[in-house]
Amino acid sequence: MTTSLLATLRHALRGAFETAGFDPETVIVETSRRPELGQFQCNSAMQLAKTHRTKPRDIAERLVAALGAVPFITDLAIAGPGFVNFNLTDEFLAVRANDMAGDARLGFPKVEAPAKVVIDYGGPNVAKPMHVGHLRASIIGEALKRIMRFRGHDVVGDVHLGDWGLPIGMLIHELSLRQPGLPYFDAAKTEGFPEESPVTIDDLEEMYPAAVSRCRENDDDMQAARRKTAELQNGRPGYIALWRHFMQTSRASQAGDFDRLGVSFDLWRGESDVADLVQPLVRDLQARGIAEVDQGAILIRFKPAEDDGSEEEGEGDEEELTPLILVTSDGTVTYAATDLATIQDRVARLSPDLSLYVVDSRQGLHFRQVFEAAQRAGLNDGMGMEHIGFGTVNGPDGKPLKTRSGGVPRLGDLLDQANEEAGKRLAEHRLGLEFGEAERADIAHKVGLAAIKFADLNHQRTANYAFDLANFTRFEGKTGPYLLYTVVRLNSVLAKGGGVPADARFTAFSTQVERDLLIRIATLPEVLKRVEERRAPNVLCDFAYDLAQQINAFYHEVPVNQEPDPGRRAHLTLLVDVSARALTLVLELLGIEVPARM
C-alpha cells in the first residue's frame, strides 16, 4: 500500500509533534502558499498557541527543534507569527520520484475504505432532444464518477431516464389525434402490435413541443393526456407497446449524443423500470400512515416532527416542507413516487452506501422532500442521499442560454458549433495542415469538446455561468485546448528524444522548476480527496491548470533533448514522462481526451 507524499510528511510531523509534546492530531502540513519561502508549510503553531496559551512563535521554535531530527526535511525556518516552512532533501525527492515513475498509478494510493456509490446523472427524457441542460449534468456526473472510481470507490453510473410521466401521456395523446387509425389506440386489442415504430426520432422531437402547447392551451387535451398517462401506468397494452417504440427510438438518439460527449453509463435504468414497485410502495406508505389522501391526491406531509428525543439538531430549523405529491388526483404517478421507488430498488439491487443525484439546482426542494420521505419510510436503509446541484448555463445576456429563435439549444448543435470553432482556430494557427482530413476532424472534435468540458467544470458547480464559445475555444489561457497543447507538446518531446531510456532514474534535481513540478504532481491525491469531499471538479481544473503552467515553465527553462549528459538527460526525460502521464491522467479524470498530436 503506497502513501501519498503529504501523508508521509504528516506521519513524520506526527512523530516530531509527539517528541515536542504536542498533540499529533493537530498536524497541519501542506504545500507552501509562498513558494519563495519553502516547498512546504506547517501552520499548526497558531492553533496550538490557543490550547497551550503560549505565543505561536515559541511553539514554532519547539516544532522546528523536533523537526530537525527528520532526515529528509531541510531548510527549516519560521516566518510571520509562527508559520514553519521547510524543504525536502533532493535525495528523498528522487526516491519518491522513482517510486512514482515505476507505478502505473504514479504512486497515488486508493482510499482505505472504499464505498459503493451510485451516481445518477445525465437524465435525458424520452422524446425530448438533449439540450444544454443535460450538458452540465453529464459532464459533472462523468467527472465525479471517474474521480471517485480512481480514488478506489466502487462507482456505478446510472443515466436515470425520464421515461414514465405525463410527457409520455401527452405524446400518446398527440399521436392519437394525428393518426387515430393506428392499432395502439384500439382498447380491445391486447397483442400483435407492429414491430416497426410508427414514429422516427425527428417525429418525436417535433411532436413533443406540439403536444405540450396543445395541452397547455386546451384543458380537455390536458385531461386526455393525464388519462392516457394513468392508463399507460396501469398497463394498457396498446399504450405500453407505443411507449416501447418511443423509448427505443429516443434512446438510440440519446446514446449517440452521450457517445459524442464521451460520457458512458453502467446502467441505463429509468423511471419505468420501477413502475411495478410504485403501487405497492404507495399502498405501504399509506398503510403506515406516512402518506395520506388529500383532495383526491396521495401525498406525504412534512409536519414539524414532534420531538421524539432522538433528533435535536437545532430546534428552529425543523421547518415545514411543502407536501410531496406521489399520485395525482387523476391517478398519475409523479416523479416523486418514482424517485422513492428508485431508492427502494437501488437499495435492493445494489445496496449502495451513497447515492448522488447530479441534477439542476432548481430541483433542490424536490430532493429535500424525497430524501426526507425516504428517510422517514426507511427506504434508503442507511444509504446516503445527496443532491449535487449545479447552476444554469447562461447566454451573454446573463439569462439561460437560448437559440436565436428563442428555443432551448440542442446539445448536438452546441457540439457542432464547438467543433467548427475549434476547426477554425486550428486552421488560423495553421496547425495539422500536413495531417489527413480524418485526423484533422478528429482533432477538432477533441479540442472542441475539451474546450466545452473544461470551461464547464472549471466554474464553481453551484454557480451559473456564461456560455461563451469564442472564449472557451481560445487556445490561450485557462482553457481546455491549452491543456491539450501542453500534453501534446510533452509527448512530442518524448518522441523526438527517442522515448524514456529503460534504465532512466531520477538522480538529482538541479533546478527549482524540476522540484516544484514533481512536488506538485505528488500532491494530486490530496487534491482528489478535496474534489471528492466537496464534489467540486473545479478544484481539479485549478490543479490541471497550475500543473500545465509549471510544465510549460519547465519546458522553457530546461531544453531536455539538448542536454549533453546522458544521465541527466534520462532524468529529465523521465520527468517529462511523469509530467505527461500526470496531466493526461488528470484530464482523463475530467473526462477530457487528448489527441496523439495536433
Next chain:
RNA sequence: GCGCCCGUAGCUCAAUUGGAUAGAGCACCGGCCUUCUAAGCCGGUGGUUGCAGGUUCAAGCCCUGCCGGGCGCGCCA
C-alpha cells in the same frame, strides 16, 4: 411572504471550507523564436471582496441586519 444560490480587477472566473502580500485568464503595456510545437514563456498596469456592524491572534470565507441579481415554493419533470 418563506427557502436556496450568487455578488471579488473594465470583462469571465478562482481562492486548498478561518491563515502569510485576495490570484488566474481575456483586454492593455514591455521583453523572449537560426534551439524539443510562440496555442508558449518572463515581467508590468489594474482591488475599500455589494454596504454596515459583530466574533478573534487572523475574515472574501463564520454571525446579524440591509442592498442588488437568479431560482424555487400541492397535483409538470
